[in-house]
Amino acid sequence: VKTAVVPELFTIGEFSTATHLSVKALRHYHDVGLLEPVAVDPATGYRSYAVAQIPAAQIIKRLRDLEMPLDQIGAVLDAAARGDTEERDRVILVHLQQMEERLEQTQASVASLRGLLEGRPTELVVEHRRLPATDVLAVRAVVAWDDAEPWLADSFARVHAALAAVGVAPAGPDGALYPSEFFEAHAGELVAFVPTAGVVDAELVDAADGLVAVTLPAVDVAVAVHEGTFDEIDRTYAALGAHVASRAIGIRGAVREHYLDESHSEVAWPISAGVG
Amino acid sequence: VKTAVVPELFTIGEFSTATHLSVKALRHYHDVGLLEPVAVDPATGYRSYAVAQIPAAQIIKRLRDLEMPLDQIGAVLDAAARGDTEERDRVILVHLQQMEERLEQTQASVASLRGLLEGRPTELVVEHRRLPATDVLAVRAVVAWDDAEPWLADSFARVHAALAAVGVAPAGPDGALYPSEFFEAHAGELVAFVPTAGVVDAELVDAADGLVAVTLPAVDVAVAVHEGTFDEIDRTYAALGAHVASRAIGIRGAVREHYLDESHSEVAWPISAGVG
DNA sequence: TTGCTCCTCACGTCACGTGAGGTGGC
């Protein structure tokens, strides 16, 4: 007696038509364990999909349209399978927020591009200055390029909280050290600091983990003030770099930024001592 | 006499800091010819960049932030170098329009995802019907998945124009044939058609290139009407696929869609003759 | 029996990132 094919199953081609996922994509999702066919013929390797797998396939398609990585989609499906709706929605929301941020970044890039194409001259006053040795309370960590902004915000909040706790007032604007490695590899050890009048007692800040009280060495720099949003600060770097390169006064060393206020940042590029 | 290093040149590391492009990216842009250093030391392979290359680097950075492919960025820079501002802006605008469309698509996906997660039931009436043989004027072409919508719009416009030119009225709603290959490989030969009462005289349409007058064969189908935007039509496919799979009545053959009005499309999935 | 559907490698794509291993200049 020949057994009839179980009727509620799809071949991969039918499942592709029903879900609008390509056959290649379905095979890939099988390979990585994201969407496994309910049966695989041991002799032929033919995959069989069930009607009950359609909702998962539809969610995968939607999330891929939103450019969610496959492993995160896996987390969404796992949470849904567990009935953990909160976790499912959390993973999705995090991703949507990232997309939102990228959209804002995109709009900023468009505006900035317009400025560049119009050839709006970057009128920038570059001055040479000697930054004196500075006592600071700081956070130091290896940070990836894209994580820099949130890491900075978090770090400054922690430093200010620690200073408030020990009753020490900041002696200057927040600042950060960017080693050349950070620009060259788009990752590196950053230092977020807040100046203090004198070195903060190590024992006082010891409790707040990760904070260090150090003295930044004195350094000669070419300085320019960047006005505007963070995402265009590379224009100030370009102007400073051109200034320094055309005079051949650049030296190796971390660039320092000082955050004067919401829309003004000082960029300090190290140069040889004693130059004009 | 030792020749001094030409002062207005950057090392790759300095250029990276000045432009905020990673060293790896700069080397890659050199490899592909997008941004070639002004000099490469023949002995050491060291790259040298000029101050004058900063604007190009900034444009590359902005366009990459907008996810423009490197070859298109090359076209932008070439046009700019030629002084062809119109061409430069055209390439950029085309890309921005594509981003705009993707954004709309993203927003639609988010809304659709919400619907899927809420488990809003897809109440769909599926009926079985025999589509009679149909004379049509059609356009046939191999089309990629993402090009389908604009290709359809263009094709219908051309067919209608041709019909108007020869004084033939449409005998039914616009429609299209989607072979299974199109869903499985996300590319395939589509047919966009407009029904006519009788076969249109071949000589009359001969002038309008690409148009063919053919008769679509009769076929038994399971039909459901999709209501709403195009990007959710896979939900109707899923319901039809489940209906057909659970009854094991599916047969191979192209799916037909009939575009009844702005927000209603009929999806017709081929089934065995004489069912239900 | 002939296509058709399906299968598994193996490799390509895109824009870099990640090391490994090595050299030149201050």
Next chain:
DNA sequence: TTGCTCCTCACGTCACGTGAGGTGGC
């Protein structure tokens, strides 16, 4: 002289797409 910067392979990443070459079921 020691690090530091830079170099070139070679390979990895991510989510598939593109063939090549081959088999089973109607």
